[in-house]
Amino acid sequence: MTLPLLVVTAVAAEAEAVRAGADPDHVVVETVGVGPAAAAAGTARLLASAGASASASGRGSGSASGNGPYRAVVSAGIAGGFVGRAPVGSVVVGVRSIAADLGAETPDGFLTVDELGFGTSVIDADPALVKALTDALPTAVPGDVVTLSTVTGTTATAERLARSYPQAVAEAMEGYGVAVAAAGLPFVELRSISNPIGPRDRAAWRLKEAFAALSTASGALWKACG
């Protein structure tokens, strides 16, 4: 049996954009809400209910962790792009999803949860999925995607993040949460860039362009990840 791919988005408009491009026979697209907490809870619920219904029907679980039954989990949607790294309208393939505000503020600067000794703020995407997606989307920008609960709105924060995460190409609000919930299943983050990271100018977000890029990129999902 071929297991489908689970694609998780924050809002309905992102889900519609993914559905417009993705193979409906193999790609399940669900909306879970904005932010890492909603993303983790929603993804965990989807995986648990899929696993439970598979057990009840005797089809077994989709993975060693009991999650499933999905082939892989993708966090998809729009994102802010780091200036000079991922322009508006481009597509980003996440190599790592990083919880960039999970830690502690100190007079000497921010300490990550790793530095505090309480786990990790960095989750690697599945290398095979990253390669397959970047092969299928040669113009996509590979790099880290930082997950934040607060959208960056000043030049100072944008510059701090760019310095702290030199390999980061985009900022969004869900990837790390989805990755935590996907534990045991292959995971990757796929984003299209709607706005540059920096001073807040919501009216300037290029939503139409970003949703169109997300639809096009989603056409590669099953080919690359199936």
Ligand SMILES: O=C(O)c1cccc(C(=O)CC[C@H]2O[C@@H](n3cnc4c(=O)[nH]cnc43)[C@H](O)[C@@H]2O)c1
């Ligand atoms: O208008 C706002 O300020 C606003 C605040 C929160 C969410 C939104 C959305 O449109 C939700 C969609 C989704 O977009 C991702 N996103 C897009 N650009 C950025 C960004 O620059 N920084 C962080 N996240 C961004 C995010 O994943 C949202 O869930 C609008």
